[in-house]
Amino acid sequence: MFGDLTVDDNLRLGAWQLSGRGRSRRKQRDTSWVYELLPDLVRVRARKAGGLSGGQQQMVAVGRALMSRPEVLVIDELSLGLAPLIVADLAEHLTELNREQGTAVVLIEQNARLALDLCSRAYVLEAGRIAAEGDSAELAASPDIARAYLGEAQGLPSPPDAQDDPGPDDPGPDDPGPDDPGPDDPGPDDRGSADSGSHDRATADPAPTPGTAKTARGNQDTTVQSARAATREAK
Amino acid sequence: MSDFLVYLITGLGTGCGIALIGSGLVLIHRVTRVVNFAQGTFAVVGALTAISLLDTGLPHGLAELLGVAVAAVVGLLFGVIAIGRRGTSPQAALVVTLGLGILAYAVEVMLWGDQGRSSEGLSGAVTVFGARIQTHYLLIIGVTMAVFAAMAALFGRTDAGKALSACSSNPYAARVVGISVTRMGLIAFAIGGALGGLAGVLLAPMNSVAFDSDVALIINGFAAAVVGSMHHIGRTLAGALFLGVAEAMVAGYGSATYQTVVALGLVLALMIGQAARTHSVVAEAG
Structure with a gap:
């Protein structure tokens, strides 16, 4: 979860790894289907994720994960x-x-x-x-x-x-919620x-x-x- | 009145240079959490490169552009050395940048000697409300405003800008979504180098540039960055402009000897005020 960014930006960054170009890229960055699935996020889409409640933050995390089409x-x-x-x-x-x-x-x-x-x-x-x-x-x-x-x-x-x-x-x-380890938290590397x-x-x-x-x-x-x-x- | 206007514009011009240095510091710190003490070096390298290129007969514009490009490459190089190795702590990287800055002194003296050099800026002056203002100051202000607008667009609208912000917001989560934090850090160093180089080439006609000019630049730039809490680029710009104008006013109405002292005193007061505020918030939360 990126507390400084809006909910919408959080979701879009979930698709960071998908490397489309042109139209397919726009489709990959399209967040509307996630909002259909998690309608509670629509109201707060322009708000900064860090200011949301714990449950909403969890939904942002789930939605962001979904954007990577897992x-x-x-x-x-x-x-x-x-x-x-x-x-x-x-x-x-x-x-x-x-x-x-x-x-x-x-x-x-x-x-x-x-x-x-x-x-x-x-x-x-x-x-x-x-x-x-x-x-x-x-x-x-x-x-x-x-x-x-x-x-x-x-x-x-x-x-x-x-x-x-x-x-x-x-x-x-x-x-910050349980899903937000501090900036200094090394954590396991999930790059793979x-x-x-x-x-x-x-x-x-x-x-x-x-x-x-x-x-x-x-x-x-x-x-x-x-x-x-x-x-x-x-x- | 016309004196005041002259001081104001020259102060804003100097402030813009400070803002470019300060925003480079903030940008690098946001993404990598490294306080880059070599930020002033980028300005010196950019300026001296541009001056040398002008001496070889390259036209204005192209020489400055190449100076900025060289500064960006130096920034990238410093970034690779400071944070390229995985697991380097920001504190260690800070010391690396300090060391690189000192090493750069030696290289700069070898290449350009130890005498201050200056370039010719935009010549001529315009008269505004009875005040004669050197056109070059207006150029500095215009270019800086364009650069800050471009940065606002980068961070506000593009995916790459969002990814840079994501690294500063939560590096761990950034890695989870597949953003390479190290690569973003290197990009930040390159942009920081370009911003420093730009400050250098813009300010070179106003003050002569020597290998150790970076100290004054980094002190002012750092002060502005602190006003922006090392995080907010807009507030850094505001802090830098304030600092520049304050220095120009002190030099104009008082004595140039005290300009840095007074300006830095103001920043020190701001820092203490900010620290007190942060402390009280922490105390409440605890």
């Missing part, structure tokens, strides 16, 4: 630091994107309910290993998974409108990832699997946390 969109921690309603909204846009544009989405998420609810295929990572994998609905129905990640409730209850996300509420416009990129943390993923992975990134503490939150929610 085959696979990798999203790390969709729900981190966002208000539940905004997460639900983003999730809906992602489902739409997957359905209408055929873009595969790999979601890395510690909110187990959200992840299992959203995607068609899921992988449960524990301490860096895949502990379980399979169809999301099946995983959600499995008693082991339900006990560990979704609380003691039988199977997966129908999701409430607003997810009870353990994360803090919307960080507000002044917060040509066809994808999202959230500033996303990398291209050669895996063609359309669907979603759920992982705690090898950190069991996080998994436990999200499991606890899920337990609270089920009670």
